[in-house]
Amino acid sequence: MVGWGYPKVTGVLPITLGSGTKAVGMLMLADKEYVAVMQLHSRVELSRLQEVIKEFTGEVYQRPPVRSSVKRRLRIKKIYEIKILDVNYPYVLLKIACEHGTYVRKLIHDMGEVLGVGAHMRELRRVKTGPFREGEYLVTMHKLSEAVYLYKELGNESLLRKYILPVEYVVSHMPKVVIADGAIDALAHGADLAIPGIVRLHEGINKGDVVAILSLKGELVALGKALMSSQEIMENSKGYAIKNVRVIIRPGTYPKLWGKYKTITTNTGS
Numbered sequence: 001m002v003g004w005g006y007p008k009v010t011g012v013l014p015i016t017l018g019s020g021t022k023a024v025g026m027l028m029l030a031d032k033e034y035v036a037v038m039q040l041h042s043r044v045e046l047s048r049l050q051e052v053i054k055e056f057t058g059e060v061y062q063r064p065p066v067r068s069s070v071k072r073r074l075r076i077k078k079i080y081e082i083k084i085l086d087v088n089y090p091y092v093l094l095k096i097a098c099e100h101g102t103y104v105r106k107l108i109h110d111m112g113e114v115l116g117v118g119a120h121m122r123e124l125r126r127v128k129t130g131p132f133r134e135g136e137y138l139v140t141m142h143k144l145s146e147a148v149y150l151y152k153e154l155g156n157e158s159l160l161r162k163y164i165l166p167v168e169y170v171v172s173h174m175p176k177v178v179i180a181d182g183a184i185d186a187l188a189h190g191a192d193l194a195i196p197g198i199v200r201l202h203e204g205i206n207k208g209d210v211v212a213i214l215s216l217k218g219e220l221v222a223l224g225k226a227l228m229s230s231q232e233i234m235e236n237s238k239g240y241a242i243k244n245v246r247v248i249i250r251p252g253t254y255p256k257l258w259g260k261y262k263t264i265t266t267n268t269g270s
């Protein structure tokens with residue numbers, strides 16, 4: 001039986017390997033989606049519960065619980081959606097889409113306080129982290145061990161290729177900039193991205209956004225922070241557009257052609 005203070009927590013947990021660990025921060029900063037069981041301490045009308053849920057949709061103030069890995073300072077978090085999936089008093093099954101760093105346990109506690117009856121989280125299941133959804137990429141450790149066995153004993157890597165995805169999946173939900181081959185090795189050595197190295201980019205990039213920098217083949221080269229908006233990049237022919245934050249590709253993967261490529265006209269694309 002799950003104790004009052006120790007709710008059962010399961011669900012999607014992306015694990016990165018090798019150079020993919022360099023991109024794991026993008027998953028930590030990605031939006032999350034949960035299915036949670038709220039246990040009400042007293043019965044309330046469904047209409048009142050729906051009213052309070054609306055109050056907690058949008059930007060909310062939240063102070064992390066005592067048992068947490070961060071400082072207990074007041075923060076603002078975005079709750080995109082709270083949907084009632086089922087009600088069987090005293091239990092309410094909720095689907096919650098929220099910003100990273102949201103404490104669902106605290107969210108449910110706070111809703112119970114506003115309801116005036118009290119509530120706590122009984123169970124929690126993470127069903128989405130960034131681009132990874134339950135039912136699409138989820139694999140158990142048992143299945144992964146079977147895949148490793150098949151590869152080691154029979155040389156069959158089909159299951160490993162199915163379960164272990166390319167690092168590019170980690171950034172599939174992010175805005176992207178595609179660069180020329182001649183700019184790749186410079187970025188691999190830590191250089192910032194100048195406008196002449198850009199081949200195409202997503203529309204709607206704002207200054208300060210974190211973007212994925214890709215090769216023409218779709219390889220993840222680096223992660224960067226936009227120094228200009230998409231529009232500003234399109235309107236200029238020189239200057240630095242993206243600050244190099246995290247190099248993913250290994251130096252020497254592409255030949256060193258620093259300064260040898262010509263200015264390339266940028267194009268927007270999705």
